[in-house]
Structures are given as structure tokens and as C-alpha cells.
Amino acid sequence: MEMENNKDLRIRSHVISESPNRAPNRAMLRAVGFEDEDFKKPMIGVASAWAEVTPCNMHLDKLAIAAKEGASKEGAPLIFNTITVSDGIGMGHEGMFFSLPSREIIADSIETVMNAERLDALVAVGSCDKNTPACLIAMGRLNVPSVYVYGGTIQPGKLNGKDLDIVSAFEAVGQHQVGQITDKELHEVECHACPGAGACGGMYTANTMASAVEAMGMSLPGSSSTPAIAGAKEEECTRAGEAVIELLKKDIYPSDIMTKEAFENAITVVMALGGSTNAFLHLTAMAHAVGVDLSIDDFEVVRRRVPHLADLKPSGRYVMQDLNNVGGVPAVMKMLLKEGLLHGDCLTVTGKTLAENLEEAEDLHEGQDVILPMGNPKKKDGPLVVLRGNLAPEGAVAKMSGLQVTKFQGPAKVFDSEDAATKAIMNNEIEEGDVLVIRYVGPKGGPGMPEMLSVTAMLVGKGLGGKVALLTDGRFSGGSHGFVIGHTAPEAQVGGPIGLLQHGDIITIDSDEQLLQMEVEESELKARLNNWTAPELRYKKGVLAKYSALVSSAAKGAITDDFNN
Numbered sequence: 228m229e230m231e232n233n234k235d236l237r238i239r240s241h242v243i244s245e246s247p248n249r250a251p252n253r254a255m256l257r258a259v260g261f262e263d264e265d266f267k268k269p270m271i272g273v274a275s276a277w278a279e280v281t282p283c284n285m286h287l288d289k290l291a292i293a294a295k296e297g298a299s300k301e302g303a304p305l306i307f308n309t310i311t312v313s314d315g316i317g318m319g320h321e322g323m324f325f326s327l328p329s330r331e332i333i334a335d336s337i338e339t340v341m342n343a344e345r346l347d348a349l350v351a352v353g354s355c356d357k358n359t360p361a362c363l364i365a366m367g368r369l370n371v372p373s374v375y376v377y378g379g380t381i382q383p384g385k386l387n388g389k390d391l392d393i394v395s396a397f398e399a400v401g402q403h404q405v406g407q408i409t410d411k412e413l414h415e416v417e418c419h420a421c422p423g424a425g426a427c428g429g430m431y432t433a434n435t436m437a438s439a440v441e442a443m444g445m446s447l448p449g450s451s452s453t454p455a456i457a458g459a460k461e462e463e464c465t466r467a468g469e470a471v472i473e474l475l476k477k478d479i480y481p482s483d484i485m486t487k488e489a490f491e492n493a494i495t496v497v498m499a500l501g502g503s504t505n506a507f508l509h510l511t512a513m514a515h516a517v518g519v520d521l522s523i524d525d526f527e528v529v530r531r532r533v534p535h536l537a538d539l540k541p542s543g544r545y546v547m548q549d550l551n552n553v554g555g556v557p558a559v560m561k562m563l564l565k566e567g568l569l570h571g572d573c574l575t576v577t578g579k580t581l582a583e584n585l586e587e588a589e590d591l592h593e594g595q596d597v598i599l600p601m602g603n604p605k606k607k608d609g610p611l612v613v614l615r616g617n618l619a620p621e622g623a624v625a626k627m628s629g630l631q632v633t634k635f636q637g638p639a640k641v642f643d644s645e646d647a648a649t650k651a652i653m654n655n656e657i658e659e660g661d662v663l664v665i666r667y668v669g670p671k672g673g674p675g676m677p678e679m680l681s682v683t684a685m686l687v688g689k690g691l692g693g694k695v696a697l698l699t700d701g702r703f704s705g706g707s708h709g710f711v712i713g714h715t716a717p718e719a720q721v722g723g724p725i726g727l728l729q730h731g732d733i734i735t736i737d738s739d740e741q742l743l744q745m746e747v748e749e750s751e752l753k754a755r756l757n758n759w760t761a762p763e764l765r766y767k768k769g770v771l772a773k774y775s776a777l778v779s780s781a782a783k784g785a786i787t788d789d790f791n792n
């Protein structure tokens with residue numbers, strides 16, 4: 228391998244590839260195909276979240292092999308697997324408790340393999356919701372030269388000339404419940420919503436986080452919007468394998484790229500695209516991993532200067548593939564950069580700055596209407612708003628996209644589980660003007676801070692979207708929309724005010740004033756707190772028991788290694 232100025236790129240693997248003492252270690256690698264020459268090359272980990280348990284990840288095996296091919300030109304790549312779970316499959320039942328914890332498990336597993344085998348650099352291939360933040364958390368912790376590859380968005384499903392996606396199926400449940408569609412029609416939607424490989428097609432969490440990571444410069448230009456089944460996706464992976472070798476040569480590390488300004492660029496793109504509220508949790512956790520101080524209040528600073536421009540599902544008409552067809556995320560960023568809304572001098576995994584990358588990007592196509600012009604946005608500022616008040620001293624997050632109103636006041640109908648709330652909706656006990664409260668579903672209390680898509684989609688399907696407010700210490704899927712406020716912190720399980728709410732309390736939600744308030748006297752709240760005791764945690768052993776014991780507040784990203792607080 229002719230390295231530039233013969234620099235030794237084995238920044239960590241030399242402890243294995245040199246000295247007689249490491250002959251046994253090398254013997255193991257010879258069994259997997261290493262030869263003498265390979266021990267002179269940098270060892271590249273290719274972390275793959277390939278799995279058959281979700282359409283998002285079913286094709287990642289091919290992508291990991293393409294990345295390995297790219298890295299093998301000047302490196303010695305080794306593929307290893309991590310896990311994934313599917314939010315779409317876990318939604319609405321106990322399985323969803325394991326969704327957010329899987330982010331930690333994936334990050335921990337990549338960190339563990341990379342460190343245990345002293346690998347020099349990393350290409351991570353992920354797709355479903357938690358994969359992208361988990362891979363970036365691992366990259367932040369490891370701080371070895373790294374490139375992320377997103378598996379790509381799914382194509383829209385087609386039924387009777389209409390585009391469908393997974394949220395269509397969730398919302399069809401509500402339509403079926405009120406008799407708007409028949410059993411047969413519901414079955415048709417089930418059979419056509421997801422046509423093949425790829426992550427959920429709207430501007431949901433997977434596409435949100437992929438776009439955010441491209442905006443941060445940790446994936447190749449255009450790779451967040453390239454569809455899963457496009458031939459370009461495998462070619463991107465090969466280039467990612469080549470790119471990570473160049474990063475090794477140039478001593479470019481995640482900490483050089485994942486700067487505060489890069490996180491501000493990520494937040495800017497999330498706000499402009501109207502992305503998932505999960506970005507609050509994930510970007511905060513990624514920043515913690517790389518040692519950048521990022522709080523939910525940083526989102527608010529960016530939100531106020533960035534308009535919501537994208538007509539993308541869940542509240543808009545289009546899906547990620549439509550955005551890709553009119554220029555993709557690079558074209559959006561090119562427009563934002565021209566408006567002075569991005570830090571163009573941020574370094575990226577191409578070795579160039581964001582501005583230099585965008586010089587090569589095409590503009591949004593003439594006549595397209597996926598992205599609205601700066602002068603006529605969907606909303607003059609970002610749709611993901613941080614609220615505070617006596618209900619959320621540490622903060623809560625409201626998703627305002629697609630709403631005409633910014634204020635809501637109504638009586639609380641309080642439930643201590645998603646199941647209980649779902650039954651109430653199905654029994655028509657939840658009416659227009661109510662504030663539906665679901666609590667004890669936070670990071671510790673859930674545990675795992677489950678997403679409430681089944682509930683929000685049922686409300687939409689029943690025609691109550693935006694007419695009933697949903698307040699929770701849990702979180703929302705990127706597919707949720709309506710008047711929804713999540714991440715209410717502190718959570719009920721730790722004595723947060725949401726745990727003191729009673730049926731009938733009046734709640735005021737005002738996104739202009741960024742207020743989340745219960746109209747209850749302070750003395751009454753004190754009396755309620757005196758009578759409150761924490762319910763027993765649901766899990767006494769295994770993954771969720773460990774998670775409940777370690778997880779932080781949602782306001783800190785629901786991280787599990789918050790030991791320096």
C-alpha cells in the first residue's frame with residue numbers, strides 16, 4: 228500500500244499487527260482472510276445494522292459489502308453487525324419500550340467491537356430510526372475517522388392511484404374504527420403501504436436524522452435523500468469506504484466535524500424540513516458523545532431564524548423520494564446557505580467544507596413545489612418548539628407543523644398508560660377540545676419513552692387531529708402530527724408535575740409564548756406532591772431494568788452515560 232508520505236495509518240491496530248507477542252491475535256485474523264500485506268494496512272470497521280426484521284434494513288448487507296470494497300483499496304476492512312429494531316413493528320404495544328433503548332445498545336455495540344479489536348476507522352451503515360443517532364453516538368465516543376452511510380428511504384406504496392406509506396396504515400386504523408373504511412379497504416392499505424426496502428418515506432425520524440447527519444457533514448453529499456433501491460446507493464457506499472481512508476490520511480476525526488456549528492447546521496435543516504421531534508433527543512445525545520454542549524434551548528435559537536419550507540409528510544403532501552427527485556437535501560442546503568442560514572465553513576467527511584461541497588450541488592429544480600420559496604414558507608419559523616411552564620420546568624417539545632392554531636386550552640383527560648388512552652379514544656370518551664394526557668411513559672417510567680404514533684394516528688383517522696391536544700412525557704414518532712407535545716420533563720416517574728395532573732385540570736398550551744401551564748394553584752400542587760409516591764418500575768431485570776436505572780431526562784437526550792452531571 229503506497230500511503231501518502233508513507234504515513235502509518237494504523238493509529239490503533241499497530242498493537243495487533245506488530246510484535247511477535249501478537250502472533251496469536253494475527254493468527255485469528257488470518258483465519259478470516261488476512262495475509263501479510265493486510266497487517267501493513269489500516270484496519271477499517273464496517274458496522275452494519277443489516278437485519279430482516281424491518282424493511283429499513285433488509286438491504287444493508289449489500290451496502291456494507293460495497294463499503295468494504297471501497298475501503299479495501301487501501302485498507303483492511305472487516306464487516307461486523309449490530310442490531311436494529313423496527314418502530315413501525317414495535318408501535319402501539321410493549322415492543323415500543325425497547326425502541327429508544329436500542330439506540331444505546333447499537334452505540335454500545337459498535338463502540339465495543341471497534342475498541343476490542345483496535346480498529347483504526349469506521350464506516351457505519353444504518354437505516355431505521357435509532358440506527359443513525361446510535362452510529363453517530365458511537366463515532367463521537369470513539370473519535371476515530373468515520374463516515375456514516377444511510378440505507379435510504381423507501382419508495383411510496385401505490386393504491387388506487389394514491390401514494391401510501393406506513394403512516395397511511397396507522398391512520399387507516401382510525402378511519403376503520405369510525406367506519407370510514409371497510410375491513411377489506413384496511414387490508415388493502417396494509418398490503419400496499421410498504422412496497423420494499425427502505426426507511427419510512429415521509430420526513431419521519433429516519434429521514435430526519437439522515438438529513439441532519441448530512442447537514443453535519445458526517446455522511447457524503449446527497450446520501451441522505453438517495454432512495455434505498457437506487458443504484459446510486461451502493462456506489463455511495465463504495466465512495467464512503469474510500470472516503471474514510473482519506474480521512475485517515477488527513478487526520479480528520481469526528482471531533483473536527485461534529486462541532487457546535489455543525490449541530491446548528493443539523494438543527495437548521497431539521498427545522499426547514501419540518502422533521503421529527505426525535506431530533507431533539509438524538510442530536511443532544513450525539514453532542515454529549517462528542518463533548519459538544521448542546522441543550523434543547525439551542526434548538527429554539529435556531530428555530531426562530533429558520534422557516535419551515537418543506538411540504539413533506541406527515542403534515543405535507545410529499546415523501547423523501549420526491550425531494551430527491553427535485554435536488555435532494557444538498558439543493559435545500561444550497562438555498563439555506565445562500566440565505567446565510569448555514570455555517571458554510573464546517574469541515575465534512577469529503578475533506579472539504581460544507582460550502583465547497585454545495586458548490587457542486589444542483590439547485591432545486593425549476594417549478595418544483597416540494598420545497599417552498601423563502602418568501603412564502605409553510606411557517607415563518609421552525610415547527611418544533613420548546614415549551615416551558617409549571618408543567619415542564621425542564622422543557623417539553625411541541626410539533627406545530629401543519630397546524631393553523633398556536634394556542635390550545637382545555638380540560639385534561641389523564642391516563643397512566645398508552646393502552647388506557649387508546650381504549651378511551653376507541654370508546655369515544657375523548658372529545659374535541661380535550662387535552663389528552665398520557666404519562667408514566669417517560670425515559671424511566673415507560674420505560675424507554677415510547678412513541679405515541681398509534682394514538683396520534685388514531686386521533687387523525689377519527690377526524691380529531693389538531694382538535695384534541697396530546698401531552699405526554701413520552702415521545703412521538705416522526706409520523707405523528709396534530710397538536711402534540713412530548714418529552715415533558717421532569718417525567719412523572721421521578722415526580723415531575725405531569726404526574727400531579729388530575730382529570731379536569733385546565734391546561735394552557737401556547738407555542739407563541741412557549742408556554743405549557745396547568746391552571747392549578749401552587750398550594751394545591753404542593754398538597755398533591757405531598758401525597759404522591761413513585762410507582763414501582765415495570766421491569767426488575769434485563770435490558771429495561773438497566774435502562775431505567777441509567778437513563779437521563781429527555782431534556783438531556785435520554786442518555787445513559789450521564790455520570791459527569
Ligand SMILES: CC[C@H](C)C(=O)C(=O)O
Pocket residue numbers: 314315356393394427431432433503505678680703704705706
Ligand atoms: C412513521 C413512523 C416511523 C415508523 C417512526 O417511528 C418515526 O418516524 O419515528
Ligand SMILES: [Mg+2]
Pocket residue numbers: 314356432678703704705
Ligand atoms: Mg420512530
